[in-house]
Amino acid sequence: MEFFQRAEVVRLRSHHDKYLLADDDQEGVFQDRNGTYKNAKWTVEIVEGSNLVRLKSCYGKYLTASNMPFLLGATGKKVLQTLPTRLGSSVGWEPIREGVQVRLMTRYGQFLRANGGLPPWRNSITHDIPHRTATANWVLWDVDLVQLRQTPPKPIETSIHDDTSMDSPPPYDDVPANISLKSPKLPTEFVQHRDWEENSSPMKDGRIIFYNVGDEHGDVAVDSEEKFFTFKGSSVEDLKEKLKEKTGKDDIVVCSRNPLNAKLHPLRLQLPPNNTDMHVVVVTPSYNEDLY
Secondary structure, three states: OHHHHHEEEEEEEEOOOOEEEEOOOOOEEEEEOOOOOHHHOEEEEEEOOOOOEEEEOOOOOEEEEEEEEOOOOOOOEEEEEEEEOOOOHHHOEEEEEEOOEEEEEOOOOOEEEEOOOOOOOOOOEEEEOOOOHHHHHHHOEEEEEEEEOOOOOOOEOOOHHHOOOOOOOOHHHHHHHHEEOOOOOOOHHHHHHHHHHHHOOOOOOOEEEEEEEOOOOOOOOOOOOOEEEEEOOOOHHHHHHHHHHHHOOOOOEEEEEOOOOOOEEEOOOOOOOOOOOEEEEEEOHHHHHOOO
């Protein structure tokens, strides 16, 4: 929970090494290996007086645990992006730390789950309680910090205290009747910009490096847009040389951010295997002295 309190914007990466994306229809969510899209970013809201967070998509809608079955006869329920008339328990998620990963639990004990297997399960997102060992890891998520919260979060008022007790039926049984899935059509210029952004995104050939440039204290400006490029090397030195070209700086230190305490640490060893995407911050050597 401490990590989410310090995070303004995050990406969620599943056990299948795919990102949680808000669908363009502004209703559904799914998984995709390319995390460069804007709809892979989720804004974090802290719920006052609880251990819950809300995750808001780029369309201004909340990640919602609905009570609609994903498939008839299956236990998994649909996860949607919605604008509820009341911000109740259906949009609240409790982060539960599991090593360096988290599980996101609803108030009634189900977990956000990234599904694998054959269609229609493949790339789908549901909330459920895993009953098989083979799918236990499907509720684990890596959290990539996209933007650090510069000021303490302003608590978001919650109406969850109006909900019924844990022994009563979940209040989000009525979610389909109380929420609005449709939104006004986006301006044409926004859609065109987004189409350009997605078409220009790199293919998954090598790993994608997301980077920001920090100041002398390692802080990244709030309005700084995270940049990215495709990197096919395997060593920290190769990555450092590439980032010198991208930033135009000759003397840099490449750092990764600890997902648990948001502190920066210089990269020393080999890069992660399997071309895993990375988020790094470029700082000056003077900041490096402060890391020890």
